[in-house]
Amino acid sequence: MNFDDNTARTPSRRAFVLGSASILGLAVSGCTTATDDSAGDTGGSFGNYASMYGPLPSEQFPIPGIDLAKVPTKFRRRSVSYRTDEKPGTIIVDTSSHYLYLVEPGGKAMRYGVGLGRAGFAWSGRARVAWKRPWPTWTPPEEMIARRPELSKYSADNGGMQPGLDNPLGARALYIFEGNKDTLYRIHGTPEYWTIGKSVSSGCVRMINQDVIDLYKRVRSNAEIIVV
Secondary structure: OOOOOOOOOOOOHHHHHHHHHHHHHHHHHOOOOOEEOOOOOOOOOOOOHHHHOOOEOOOOOOEOOOOHHHOOHHHOOEEEEEEOOOOOOOEEEEOOOOEEEEEEOOOEEEEEEOEEOHHHHOOOEEEEEEEEEEOOOEOOOHHHHHHOHHHHHHOHHHOOEOOOOOOOOOOEEEEEEEOOEEEEEEEEEEOOHHHOOOEOOOOOEEEEHHHHHHHHHHOOOOOEEEEO
C-alpha cells in the first residue's frame, strides 16, 4: 500500500517498481557499511520511556500515550553508538532489523524501531527527503481502490482522507524522492504502534507517532536517505 499526500500525483506501482530496479545496484553499492555497536546500551540517556511515549495534548490532534507493553524495549527510541562513513543528518533504514538510524556527529545515531509493509521492502537505494508534512492527508492509490472500492471516498478526486488520529499516515510524513521523481517511499507515523518491529501487510516505513514527531524535528529538508 502506498501512502500519499494529496499535494502530489501518485505514479503507478508498475512505473515505481521499474524505476526502482534501474537504480538498485548503483544506489546500494554506494552505501558504506554501518555497524551498530549498541550492545549493552539500555537507553539510559533517555531513561523514562513513559515520559517519552506519553500523551501529546498540544498537537493539532491530541495524541494519547502508548501502551509500552506492546512495544519491545529494543524498538524504543534511543541514542546508540554507530559507525558509518555517512555524514550526520543522513537517514539509514535497515529493513533487515526494522531500525531507522539518524546519523549524528561523534560516532552516534538516534535509533528508532519501525514497522515495514510490502512497500517498505519494495525500494532500496539512495534518495532525499523532498517534503516534510505535519498531519498529512492520505490518498490511497488507484490499485488499492480497485481492490477495496469502499476507499474511493478517499480518492484524489475527493480530496483524500483528512488528517486525524485514524489517518494511516499518522502525525508526520517524510516524502522520499530520487532527484525530482517520487519513489512512492514514505516514512510516516501510525496509530497502530503495536506493529513496530513487525512486517505487516501494508505501508512503507511506519513509526510510533511520538517517534516520527521527534524524527521530523531533527531531519532537514533534502536530507539524504539510504534504504538497505
